[in-house]
Amino acid sequence: MEWRKCYMDVILVPLAILMSFGYHVWLWHRVRTQPHTTIIGINASGRRNWVNQMIKDNEKKNILAVQSLRNAIMGSTLMATTAILLCSGLAAVISSTYSVKKPLNDTVYGAHGEFMVALKYVTLLTIFLFSFFCHSLSISFLNQVNILINTPQDPTSMVTPQYIHELLEKGFILNTLGNRLFYVAIPLLLWIFGPVLVFLCSCTIIPVLYNLDITFSCAMKANKDINDGNPDFV
Template identity: 70%
Template sequence: MEWRKCYLDVVLVPLGFLITTTYHVWLWYKVRTAPLTTTIGRNAHGRRFWVGAMLKDIDRRNILAVQTLRNMIMGSTLMAATSILISAGLGAVISSTYSVKKPLNDTIYGAHGELMVALKYVSLLTIFLFSFFCHSLSIRFLSQVSVLICIPGQDPMGPVTAEYLTELFEKGSFLNTAGNRLFYAAIPLLLWIFGPVLVFLCFAAMVPVLYNLDFICKCGKGGMHEKPNGEYV
Protein backbone atom coordinates (compact mmCIF):
# COMPACT_ATOMS: atom_id res chain seq x y z
CA MET A 1 0.00 0.00 0.00
CA GLU A 2 2.82 2.36 0.82
CA TRP A 3 4.45 1.63 -2.53
CA ARG A 4 1.23 2.60 -4.35
CA LYS A 5 1.28 5.96 -2.57
CA CYS A 6 4.80 6.51 -3.91
CA TYR A 7 3.74 6.26 -7.54
CA LEU A 8 3.23 10.00 -7.97
CA ASP A 9 6.51 10.81 -6.20
CA VAL A 10 8.48 8.32 -8.28
CA VAL A 11 7.02 9.60 -11.57
CA LEU A 12 6.38 13.34 -11.19
CA VAL A 13 9.44 14.46 -9.20
CA PRO A 14 12.05 12.81 -11.50
CA LEU A 15 10.08 14.04 -14.52
CA GLY A 16 10.24 17.59 -13.19
CA PHE A 17 13.99 17.25 -12.67
CA LEU A 18 14.31 15.85 -16.20
CA ILE A 19 12.52 18.87 -17.65
CA THR A 20 14.77 21.44 -15.95
CA THR A 21 17.92 19.36 -16.57
CA THR A 22 17.11 19.07 -20.28
CA TYR A 23 16.57 22.81 -20.48
CA HIS A 24 19.91 23.57 -18.84
CA VAL A 25 21.75 21.10 -21.08
CA TRP A 26 20.24 22.85 -24.08
CA LEU A 27 21.13 26.25 -22.58
CA TRP A 28 24.72 25.09 -22.11
CA TYR A 29 24.80 23.96 -25.74
CA LYS A 30 23.53 27.34 -26.95
CA VAL A 31 26.05 29.18 -24.77
CA ARG A 32 28.83 27.12 -26.35
CA THR A 33 27.65 27.33 -29.97
CA ALA A 34 25.78 30.67 -30.17
CA PRO A 35 26.78 32.63 -27.06
CA LEU A 36 25.47 36.01 -28.21
CA THR A 37 21.91 34.68 -28.38
CA THR A 38 21.92 34.17 -24.60
CA THR A 39 22.31 36.61 -21.74
CA ILE A 40 24.91 34.32 -20.15
CA GLY A 41 27.08 34.39 -23.27
CA ARG A 42 26.75 38.14 -23.74
CA ASN A 43 27.51 38.84 -20.10
CA ALA A 44 30.61 36.65 -20.31
CA HIS A 45 31.67 38.51 -23.45
CA GLY A 46 31.16 41.84 -21.69
CA ARG A 47 33.08 40.76 -18.61
CA ARG A 48 36.15 40.00 -20.70
CA PHE A 49 36.02 43.52 -22.14
CA TRP A 50 35.38 44.96 -18.68
CA VAL A 51 38.63 43.58 -17.29
CA GLY A 52 40.60 45.04 -20.21
CA ALA A 53 38.86 48.41 -19.92
CA MET A 54 39.61 48.62 -16.19
CA LEU A 55 43.27 47.73 -16.68
CA LYS A 56 43.81 50.34 -19.41
CA ASP A 57 43.26 53.15 -16.94
CA ILE A 58 43.41 51.41 -13.57
CA ASP A 59 44.84 54.45 -11.79
CA ARG A 60 41.61 56.34 -12.42
CA ARG A 61 39.19 53.42 -12.40
CA ASN A 62 40.51 51.39 -9.47
CA ILE A 63 37.71 52.55 -7.17
CA LEU A 64 35.08 51.73 -9.80
CA ALA A 65 36.59 48.27 -10.32
CA VAL A 66 36.73 47.45 -6.61
CA GLN A 67 33.20 48.73 -6.00
CA THR A 68 31.84 46.63 -8.87
CA LEU A 69 33.53 43.52 -7.53
CA ARG A 70 32.36 44.35 -4.02
CA ASN A 71 28.74 44.49 -5.23
CA MET A 72 29.10 41.07 -6.82
CA ILE A 73 30.68 39.69 -3.64
CA MET A 74 27.81 41.10 -1.57
CA GLY A 75 25.28 39.35 -3.83
CA SER A 76 27.09 36.01 -3.51
CA THR A 77 27.43 36.53 0.25
CA LEU A 78 23.68 37.09 0.58
CA MET A 79 22.87 33.92 -1.36
CA ALA A 80 25.48 31.90 0.55
CA ALA A 81 24.12 33.10 3.90
CA THR A 82 20.55 32.30 2.83
CA SER A 83 21.52 28.82 1.66
CA ILE A 84 23.40 27.91 4.83
CA LEU A 85 20.61 29.28 7.05
CA ILE A 86 18.03 27.17 5.24
CA SER A 87 20.38 24.18 5.45
CA ALA A 88 20.74 24.69 9.21
CA GLY A 89 16.97 24.86 9.57
CA LEU A 90 16.48 21.70 7.52
CA GLY A 91 19.16 19.94 9.58
CA ALA A 92 17.31 20.89 12.75
CA VAL A 93 14.04 19.59 11.33
CA ILE A 94 15.60 16.30 10.22
CA SER A 95 17.17 15.67 13.62
CA SER A 96 14.05 16.63 15.55
CA THR A 97 11.05 14.56 16.55
CA TYR A 98 8.51 17.35 16.08
CA SER A 99 5.32 16.78 14.13
CA VAL A 100 6.44 19.32 11.53
CA LYS A 101 7.95 16.41 9.60
CA LYS A 102 4.55 14.76 9.30
CA PRO A 103 2.11 15.62 6.51
CA LEU A 104 -0.38 18.39 7.13
CA ASN A 105 -3.26 16.01 6.49
CA ASP A 106 -4.00 12.76 4.73
CA THR A 107 -5.52 14.45 1.68
CA ILE A 108 -2.11 15.45 0.23
CA TYR A 109 -1.13 13.35 -2.76
CA GLY A 110 1.96 11.19 -2.60
CA ALA A 111 3.64 9.12 0.07
CA HIS A 112 4.23 10.42 3.59
CA GLY A 113 6.09 7.56 5.21
CA GLU A 114 9.22 8.09 7.26
CA LEU A 115 11.50 7.12 4.38
CA MET A 116 9.84 9.49 1.91
CA VAL A 117 9.76 12.40 4.36
CA ALA A 118 13.44 11.87 5.11
CA LEU A 119 14.19 11.77 1.35
CA LYS A 120 12.43 15.09 0.84
CA TYR A 121 14.38 16.91 3.53
CA VAL A 122 17.72 15.32 2.66
CA SER A 123 17.28 16.27 -1.03
CA LEU A 124 16.56 19.86 -0.05
CA LEU A 125 19.51 19.94 2.32
CA THR A 126 21.88 18.57 -0.32
CA ILE A 127 20.91 21.12 -2.97
CA PHE A 128 21.14 24.07 -0.58
CA LEU A 129 24.56 22.90 0.62
CA PHE A 130 25.83 22.69 -2.96
CA SER A 131 24.45 26.17 -3.59
CA PHE A 132 26.34 27.44 -0.52
CA PHE A 133 29.50 25.72 -1.76
CA CYS A 134 29.28 27.38 -5.21
CA HIS A 135 28.65 30.84 -3.76
CA SER A 136 31.52 30.44 -1.28
CA LEU A 137 33.94 29.60 -4.09
CA SER A 138 32.56 32.51 -6.11
CA ILE A 139 33.36 34.87 -3.24
CA ARG A 140 36.88 33.47 -3.11
CA PHE A 141 37.60 34.08 -6.81
CA LEU A 142 36.00 37.53 -6.87
CA SER A 143 37.97 38.55 -3.79
CA GLN A 144 41.17 37.49 -5.51
CA VAL A 145 40.29 39.62 -8.52
CA SER A 146 39.59 42.66 -6.33
CA VAL A 147 43.04 42.29 -4.73
CA LEU A 148 45.03 41.56 -7.89
CA ILE A 149 43.37 43.91 -10.36
CA CYS A 150 45.75 46.78 -9.56
CA ILE A 151 48.92 44.70 -9.97
CA PRO A 152 49.21 44.36 -13.79
CA GLY A 153 49.66 48.13 -14.21
CA GLN A 154 52.46 48.14 -11.64
CA ASP A 155 54.28 45.07 -12.98
CA PRO A 156 53.53 44.46 -16.69
CA MET A 157 55.96 41.52 -16.85
CA GLY A 158 54.67 39.86 -13.66
CA PRO A 159 52.66 36.63 -13.40
CA VAL A 160 49.38 38.49 -12.83
CA THR A 161 48.19 39.30 -16.34
CA ALA A 162 44.91 40.45 -17.82
CA GLU A 163 44.25 36.91 -19.06
CA TYR A 164 44.76 35.51 -15.57
CA LEU A 165 42.40 38.09 -14.05
CA THR A 166 39.82 37.40 -16.73
CA GLU A 167 39.99 33.67 -15.97
CA LEU A 168 39.49 34.28 -12.24
CA PHE A 169 36.62 36.66 -12.96
CA GLU A 170 34.96 34.12 -15.24
CA LYS A 171 35.28 31.35 -12.64
CA GLY A 172 33.74 33.54 -9.95
CA SER A 173 30.87 34.58 -12.21
CA PHE A 174 30.23 31.00 -13.37
CA LEU A 175 30.12 29.70 -9.80
CA ASN A 176 27.73 32.50 -8.85
CA THR A 177 25.43 31.50 -11.72
CA ALA A 178 25.65 27.81 -10.79
CA GLY A 179 24.84 28.58 -7.16
CA ASN A 180 21.80 30.63 -8.20
CA ARG A 181 20.54 27.85 -10.49
CA LEU A 182 20.85 25.31 -7.70
CA PHE A 183 18.96 27.66 -5.39
CA TYR A 184 16.20 27.98 -8.01
CA ALA A 185 16.02 24.18 -8.34
CA ALA A 186 15.47 23.87 -4.59
CA ILE A 187 12.39 26.11 -4.67
CA PRO A 188 10.14 23.51 -6.37
CA LEU A 189 11.43 20.86 -3.97
CA LEU A 190 10.18 22.95 -1.06
CA LEU A 191 6.71 22.29 -2.44
CA TRP A 192 7.38 18.54 -2.29
CA ILE A 193 6.38 18.75 1.36
CA PHE A 194 2.85 19.37 0.09
CA GLY A 195 2.95 16.65 -2.55
CA PRO A 196 4.67 15.79 -5.88
CA VAL A 197 2.04 17.43 -8.10
CA LEU A 198 3.11 20.93 -7.08
CA VAL A 199 6.75 20.01 -7.67
CA PHE A 200 6.07 19.01 -11.27
CA LEU A 201 3.91 22.07 -11.95
CA CYS A 202 6.55 24.39 -10.49
CA PHE A 203 9.34 22.83 -12.55
CA ALA A 204 7.20 23.07 -15.70
CA ALA A 205 6.35 26.72 -15.01
CA MET A 206 9.96 27.62 -14.23
CA VAL A 207 11.30 26.61 -17.66
CA PRO A 208 9.46 29.29 -19.73
CA VAL A 209 10.33 31.91 -17.10
CA LEU A 210 14.02 31.01 -17.28
CA TYR A 211 13.86 30.91 -21.08
CA ASN A 212 12.63 34.50 -21.23
CA LEU A 213 15.46 35.53 -18.90
CA ASP A 214 18.22 33.49 -20.55
CA PHE A 215 17.62 34.15 -24.24
CA ILE A 216 17.65 37.37 -26.21
CA CYS A 217 14.75 37.96 -28.57
CA LYS A 218 15.60 38.35 -32.22
CA CYS A 219 14.91 41.71 -33.77
CA GLY A 220 12.59 42.08 -36.70
CA LYS A 221 13.00 44.12 -39.87
CA GLY A 222 15.39 47.00 -39.57
CA GLY A 223 16.97 45.46 -36.50
CA MET A 224 19.87 43.16 -35.89
CA HIS A 225 19.96 39.78 -37.63
CA GLU A 226 21.52 36.66 -36.20
CA LYS A 227 24.37 34.94 -37.99
CA PRO A 228 24.87 31.13 -37.75
CA ASN A 229 27.65 31.56 -35.17
CA GLY A 230 25.38 33.54 -32.86
CA GLU A 231 26.72 37.00 -33.74
CA TYR A 232 24.50 39.85 -34.87
CA VAL A 233 24.88 42.20 -37.81
Protein backbone atom coordinates in the same frame (compact mmCIF):
# COMPACT_ATOMS: atom_id res chain seq x y z
CA MET B 1 -1.13 -4.47 -9.78
CA GLU B 2 -2.28 -2.27 -6.92
CA TRP B 3 -1.66 1.45 -7.27
CA ARG B 4 0.44 2.89 -4.48
CA LYS B 5 0.82 6.49 -3.38
CA CYS B 6 4.59 6.38 -3.81
CA TYR B 7 4.21 5.80 -7.57
CA MET B 8 3.38 9.49 -8.06
CA ASP B 9 6.61 10.46 -6.30
CA VAL B 10 8.61 7.95 -8.31
CA ILE B 11 7.22 9.23 -11.63
CA LEU B 12 6.56 12.97 -11.27
CA VAL B 13 9.53 14.07 -9.16
CA PRO B 14 12.28 12.46 -11.32
CA LEU B 15 10.48 13.77 -14.41
CA ALA B 16 10.50 17.31 -13.00
CA ILE B 17 14.20 17.02 -12.12
CA LEU B 18 15.01 15.69 -15.61
CA MET B 19 13.16 18.61 -17.17
CA SER B 20 15.23 21.13 -15.20
CA PHE B 21 18.45 19.23 -15.88
CA GLY B 22 17.66 18.93 -19.58
CA TYR B 23 16.91 22.65 -19.87
CA HIS B 24 20.21 23.62 -18.27
CA VAL B 25 22.13 21.18 -20.47
CA TRP B 26 20.49 22.82 -23.48
CA LEU B 27 21.31 26.27 -22.08
CA TRP B 28 24.96 25.29 -21.56
CA HIS B 29 25.14 24.08 -25.16
CA ARG B 30 23.50 27.31 -26.36
CA VAL B 31 26.00 29.42 -24.43
CA ARG B 32 28.91 27.48 -25.93
CA THR B 33 27.64 27.51 -29.52
CA GLN B 34 25.60 30.74 -29.75
CA PRO B 35 26.68 32.95 -26.82
CA HIS B 36 25.35 36.14 -28.47
CA THR B 37 21.79 34.81 -28.15
CA THR B 38 21.96 34.34 -24.36
CA ILE B 39 22.16 36.75 -21.47
CA ILE B 40 24.99 34.69 -19.96
CA GLY B 41 27.12 34.89 -23.11
CA ILE B 42 26.55 38.60 -23.65
CA ASN B 43 27.36 39.37 -20.00
CA ALA B 44 30.57 37.31 -20.25
CA SER B 45 31.63 39.33 -23.29
CA GLY B 46 30.85 42.55 -21.45
CA ARG B 47 32.92 41.47 -18.44
CA ARG B 48 35.90 40.79 -20.71
CA ASN B 49 35.69 44.34 -22.06
CA TRP B 50 35.21 45.66 -18.52
CA VAL B 51 38.39 43.98 -17.27
CA ASN B 52 40.42 45.32 -20.18
CA GLN B 53 39.08 48.83 -19.63
CA MET B 54 39.66 48.77 -15.86
CA ILE B 55 43.25 47.62 -16.34
CA LYS B 56 43.90 50.10 -19.15
CA ASP B 57 42.76 53.10 -17.07
CA ASN B 58 43.60 51.66 -13.68
CA GLU B 59 44.83 54.92 -12.20
CA LYS B 60 41.48 56.59 -12.88
CA LYS B 61 39.10 53.65 -12.41
CA ASN B 62 40.69 51.56 -9.66
CA ILE B 63 38.07 52.62 -7.11
CA LEU B 64 35.26 51.85 -9.57
CA ALA B 65 36.68 48.36 -10.13
CA VAL B 66 36.90 47.65 -6.40
CA GLN B 67 33.36 48.93 -5.75
CA SER B 68 31.90 46.86 -8.61
CA LEU B 69 33.59 43.70 -7.39
CA ARG B 70 32.54 44.46 -3.83
CA ASN B 71 28.90 44.56 -4.92
CA ALA B 72 29.28 41.16 -6.60
CA ILE B 73 30.91 39.75 -3.47
CA MET B 74 28.10 41.10 -1.30
CA GLY B 75 25.53 39.38 -3.54
CA SER B 76 27.33 36.03 -3.30
CA THR B 77 27.74 36.49 0.46
CA LEU B 78 24.01 37.09 0.87
CA MET B 79 23.14 33.95 -1.09
CA ALA B 80 25.73 31.86 0.77
CA THR B 81 24.35 33.08 4.11
CA THR B 82 20.79 32.29 3.02
CA ALA B 83 21.82 28.81 1.88
CA ILE B 84 23.58 27.92 5.13
CA LEU B 85 20.65 29.26 7.20
CA LEU B 86 18.24 27.09 5.22
CA CYS B 87 20.59 24.12 5.74
CA SER B 88 20.55 24.75 9.48
CA GLY B 89 16.75 24.94 9.51
CA LEU B 90 16.36 21.76 7.49
CA ALA B 91 18.88 19.94 9.68
CA ALA B 92 16.89 20.98 12.75
CA VAL B 93 13.66 19.71 11.16
CA ILE B 94 15.25 16.38 10.19
CA SER B 95 16.61 15.78 13.68
CA SER B 96 13.42 16.81 15.47
CA THR B 97 10.37 14.80 16.38
CA TYR B 98 7.90 17.62 15.79
CA SER B 99 4.76 17.13 13.78
CA VAL B 100 6.17 19.42 11.06
CA LYS B 101 7.78 16.32 9.55
CA LYS B 102 4.39 14.68 9.18
CA PRO B 103 2.02 15.40 6.30
CA LEU B 104 -0.27 18.34 6.81
CA ASN B 105 -3.30 16.14 6.33
CA ASP B 106 -4.41 13.05 4.48
CA THR B 107 -5.27 15.03 1.35
CA VAL B 108 -1.59 15.48 0.38
CA TYR B 109 -0.89 13.31 -2.65
CA GLY B 110 2.08 10.99 -2.72
CA ALA B 111 3.80 8.86 -0.13
CA HIS B 112 3.70 9.91 3.52
CA GLY B 113 6.10 7.37 5.01
CA GLU B 114 8.98 8.32 7.26
CA PHE B 115 11.51 7.35 4.60
CA MET B 116 9.87 9.54 1.94
CA VAL B 117 9.56 12.51 4.28
CA ALA B 118 13.22 12.16 5.27
CA LEU B 119 14.19 11.87 1.59
CA LYS B 120 12.46 15.17 0.82
CA TYR B 121 14.32 17.08 3.50
CA VAL B 122 17.68 15.43 2.81
CA THR B 123 17.37 16.25 -0.90
CA LEU B 124 16.69 19.91 -0.12
CA LEU B 125 19.53 19.95 2.40
CA THR B 126 21.96 18.57 -0.19
CA ILE B 127 20.97 21.13 -2.82
CA PHE B 128 21.34 24.05 -0.42
CA LEU B 129 24.73 22.73 0.74
CA PHE B 130 25.97 22.61 -2.86
CA SER B 131 24.61 26.12 -3.40
CA PHE B 132 26.54 27.34 -0.35
CA PHE B 133 29.66 25.61 -1.67
CA CYS B 134 29.34 27.32 -5.07
CA HIS B 135 28.77 30.77 -3.59
CA SER B 136 31.70 30.34 -1.19
CA LEU B 137 34.03 29.48 -4.07
CA SER B 138 32.63 32.40 -6.04
CA ILE B 139 33.53 34.78 -3.20
CA SER B 140 37.05 33.34 -3.14
CA PHE B 141 37.60 33.95 -6.87
CA LEU B 142 36.10 37.44 -6.77
CA ASN B 143 38.34 38.38 -3.85
CA GLN B 144 41.36 37.34 -5.90
CA VAL B 145 40.17 39.47 -8.80
CA ASN B 146 39.63 42.37 -6.40
CA ILE B 147 43.33 42.26 -5.53
CA LEU B 148 44.86 41.40 -8.89
CA ILE B 149 42.94 43.88 -11.00
CA ASN B 150 44.87 46.75 -9.37
CA THR B 151 48.34 45.20 -9.71
CA PRO B 152 50.78 47.13 -11.93
CA GLN B 153 51.13 45.60 -15.38
CA ASP B 154 54.55 44.09 -16.01
CA PRO B 155 55.48 42.43 -19.33
CA THR B 156 57.18 39.61 -17.38
CA SER B 157 54.29 39.13 -14.95
CA MET B 158 52.00 36.12 -15.19
CA VAL B 159 49.06 38.27 -14.01
CA THR B 160 47.69 39.24 -17.39
CA PRO B 161 44.26 40.68 -18.29
CA GLN B 162 43.35 37.28 -19.72
CA TYR B 163 44.20 35.58 -16.41
CA ILE B 164 42.15 38.10 -14.43
CA HIS B 165 39.25 37.64 -16.80
CA GLU B 166 39.39 33.87 -16.34
CA LEU B 167 39.25 34.27 -12.54
CA LEU B 168 36.34 36.70 -12.87
CA GLU B 169 34.46 34.30 -15.14
CA LYS B 170 34.99 31.41 -12.73
CA GLY B 171 33.59 33.52 -9.93
CA PHE B 172 30.50 34.51 -11.90
CA ILE B 173 29.96 30.98 -13.24
CA LEU B 174 30.00 29.61 -9.69
CA ASN B 175 27.63 32.39 -8.62
CA THR B 176 25.26 31.52 -11.46
CA LEU B 177 25.45 27.81 -10.59
CA GLY B 178 24.63 28.55 -6.96
CA ASN B 179 21.62 30.62 -8.01
CA ARG B 180 20.43 27.89 -10.37
CA LEU B 181 20.53 25.40 -7.52
CA PHE B 182 18.20 27.71 -5.63
CA TYR B 183 15.84 27.72 -8.61
CA VAL B 184 15.86 23.92 -8.69
CA ALA B 185 15.12 23.85 -4.97
CA ILE B 186 11.93 25.89 -5.39
CA PRO B 187 9.91 23.02 -6.95
CA LEU B 188 11.43 20.55 -4.49
CA LEU B 189 10.26 22.70 -1.58
CA LEU B 190 6.73 22.04 -2.82
CA TRP B 191 7.47 18.31 -2.68
CA ILE B 192 6.59 18.56 1.02
CA PHE B 193 2.99 19.09 -0.12
CA GLY B 194 3.05 16.41 -2.81
CA PRO B 195 4.72 15.47 -6.11
CA VAL B 196 2.03 17.04 -8.31
CA LEU B 197 3.08 20.54 -7.26
CA VAL B 198 6.72 19.70 -8.03
CA PHE B 199 5.85 18.78 -11.60
CA LEU B 200 3.56 21.77 -12.13
CA CYS B 201 6.12 24.20 -10.68
CA SER B 202 8.87 22.80 -12.93
CA CYS B 203 6.60 23.16 -15.97
CA THR B 204 6.06 26.80 -14.99
CA ILE B 205 9.58 27.81 -14.00
CA ILE B 206 11.32 26.50 -17.14
CA PRO B 207 9.50 28.87 -19.56
CA VAL B 208 10.19 31.72 -17.13
CA LEU B 209 13.91 30.90 -17.08
CA TYR B 210 13.92 30.57 -20.86
CA ASN B 211 12.57 34.09 -21.29
CA LEU B 212 15.14 35.39 -18.80
CA ASP B 213 18.10 33.53 -20.33
CA ILE B 214 17.48 34.15 -24.03
CA THR B 215 17.72 37.60 -25.58
CA PHE B 216 15.55 37.66 -28.68
CA SER B 217 16.56 41.09 -29.99
CA CYS B 218 20.28 40.23 -29.98
CA ALA B 219 19.56 36.85 -31.55
CA MET B 220 17.68 38.51 -34.42
CA LYS B 221 20.51 41.03 -34.87
CA ALA B 222 23.12 38.24 -34.85
CA ASN B 223 21.20 36.25 -37.45
CA LYS B 224 20.93 39.37 -39.63
CA ASP B 225 24.67 40.03 -39.31
CA ILE B 226 25.45 36.42 -40.21
CA ASN B 227 23.26 36.65 -43.31
CA ASP B 228 24.92 39.97 -44.23
CA GLY B 229 28.38 38.43 -43.86
CA ASN B 230 29.52 40.39 -40.80
CA PRO B 231 32.88 38.84 -39.77
CA ASP B 232 32.17 39.36 -36.07
CA PHE B 233 29.53 36.64 -36.21
CA VAL B 234 30.98 34.27 -38.78
